[in-house]
Amino acid sequence: MYNSKIIGLGHYVPDNVVSNHDLSKVMDTSDEWIQERTGIKERRHVIPDQDTTTSMGVKAARIAIERAGIEKDDIDFIVFATLSPDYYFPGPGVLVQRDLGIKTVGALDVRNQCSGFIYAISVADQYIKSGMYKNVLVIGSELHSRGLDMTTRGRSVSVIFGDGAGAAVLTREDNNSKGILSTHLHSEGQHAEELSLIAPGMGKRWVTDIIEENNPDDESYFPYMNGQFVFKNAVVRFSEVIIEGLKANNLEADNIDLLVPHQANLRISQFIQNKFGLSDDQVFNNIMKYGNTTAASIPIALTEAWESNKVKDGDLVVLAAFGSGFTWGSAIIRW
Ligand code: ACO
Numbered sequence: 610m611y612n613s614k615i616i617g618l619g620h621y622v623p624d625n626v627v628s629n630h631d632l633s634k635v636m637d638t639s640d641e642w643i644q645e646r647t648g649i650k651e652r653r654h655v656i657p658d659q660d661t662t663t664s665m666g667v668k669a670a671r672i673a674i675e676r677a678g679i680e681k682d683d684i685d686f687i688v689f690a691t692l693s694p695d696y697y698f699p700g701p702g703v704l705v706q707r708d709l710g711i712k713t714v715g716a717l718d719v720r721n722q723c724s725g726f727i728y729a730i731s732v733a734d735q736y737i738k739s740g741m742y743k744n745v746l747v748i749g750s751e752l753h754s755r756g757l758d759m760t761t762r763g764r765s766v767s768v769i770f771g772d773g774a775g776a777a778v779l780t781r782e783d784n785n786s787k788g789i790l791s792t793h794l795h796s797e798g799q800h801a802e803e804l805s806l807i808a809p810g811m812g813k814r815w816v817t818d819i820i821e822e823n824n825p826d827d828e829s830y831f832p833y834m835n836g837q838f839v840f841k842n843a844v845v846r847f848s849e850v851i852i853e854g855l856k857a858n859n860l861e862a863d864n865i866d867l868l869v870p871h872q873a874n875l876r877i878s879q880f881i882q883n884k885f886g887l888s889d890d891q892v893f894n895n896i897m898k899y900g901n902t903t904a905a906s907i908p909i910a911l912t913e914a915w916e917s918n919k920v921k922d923g924d925l926v927v928l929a930a931f932g933s934g935f936t937w938g939s940a941i942i943r944w
Contacts, residue, residue: 613737613745614788615942617679617778619672620912621665622653622771622899627754632768637761643768648875652771652900654754661695663704665774666750669908670709674746677778681709684778685742687716688733690725690749690904692933693756694718697809705748722804723871723932724794725749725904726775727940730928731792733779734940743781749904750774756806758831766834769874771900775908787943793853794938800842803835804933843873844880846937851885851929854939864925865891869914871930872896872906881929893919903932920944 628651629640689702700718721728726749733745753770782788807829862885870878875896882892893914907928914920924944931937
């Protein structure tokens with residue numbers, strides 16, 4: 610059996626910086642409240658018509674492919690994780706195949722929200738381990754800003770999320786002690802509505818809402834989050850799934866060189882850091898700059914960690930995420 614390893618990473622964020630102060634001009638909030646509760650100082654929002662979820666993913670992918678040192682036609686499969694696709698259907702995977710001009714390889718869309726990138730690399734890893742594909746392009750990209758309620762009504766959700774994309778190229782690794790050692794995935798759908806966007810879905814579409822019910826202000830078109838409930842579940846599940854991954858590989862927290870947690874909230878990352886007794890150098894956070902970019906947060910953070918030489922050959926790198934679904938997961942990687 611083969612292993613898979615990450616050989617190229619890239620990220621893209623829009624130039625448009627939206628500070629907490631900027632938000633306080635359009636809703637009743639403050640820099641102090643946002644920083645104290647979430648650690649976020651600013652986030653990026655696309656300029657409408659300049660970027661889409663797909664275009665950001667494509668920009669990140671081009672960088673990852675170039676850094677991987679392969680040609681786009683060496684890609685055997687595409688996995689795209691997002692909760693904010695350009696279209697209701699088709700999903701963005703095929704749009705990446707089109708826009709990168711890759712030959713007619715398979716393209717798969719992964720939902721799973723904040724855990725989307727972990728699920729996506731797990732899928733890629735299995736295809737590579739089985740020998741079915743050699744090079745798989747994995748993208749996490751999100752465009753939140755156009756779907757948020759930017760009034761005081763939506764403030765507890767809309768201050769948290771930002772736009773951006775990250776990508777990774779995974780390839781076959783013959784040395785079984787290197788690369789993605791294991792991935793661990795979970796779900797608990799009984800809490801689906803605690804962090805959700807109900808519409809548009811087949812149960813709630815514009816046509817019935819707007820035309821038949823004449824209710825354009827329907828809040829179900831904006832994301833809903835039961836913040837404290839999500840927080841409590843996140844800290845428990847993050848911890849569990851990191852321990853599960855370490856145990857599966859006969860490793861302990863002491864062995865972690867770098868933890869890259871999904872950038873949900875700085876307080877969640879700090880809780881995990883303290884629980885595992887990790888130093889600041891062992892945990893990579895960039896939520897301060899980008900907010901929570903859901904499926905894009907881990908590949909953006911991993912790319913920045915790699916670019917700043919925080920990921921070195923032989924390091925034990927742990928990725929972990931928790932999010933809407935609820936879904937959660939981890940990946941244990943020997944770099
Ligand atoms: N600015 C100012 N005041 C606000 C804002 C805001 N942006 N948002 C809410 N408030 C107010 C509320 O109206 C409330 O006022 P009240 O006491 O007068 O009713 C007060 O602040 C407290 O609101 P809570 O929702 O109880 O605030 P809480 O301390 O729980 O913080 C937060 C909210 C930051 C969302 C927190 O619950 C949290 O971090 N939850 C974790 C969820 C998370 O990380 N989600 C990220 C996305 S999900 C994911 O990635 C997994």
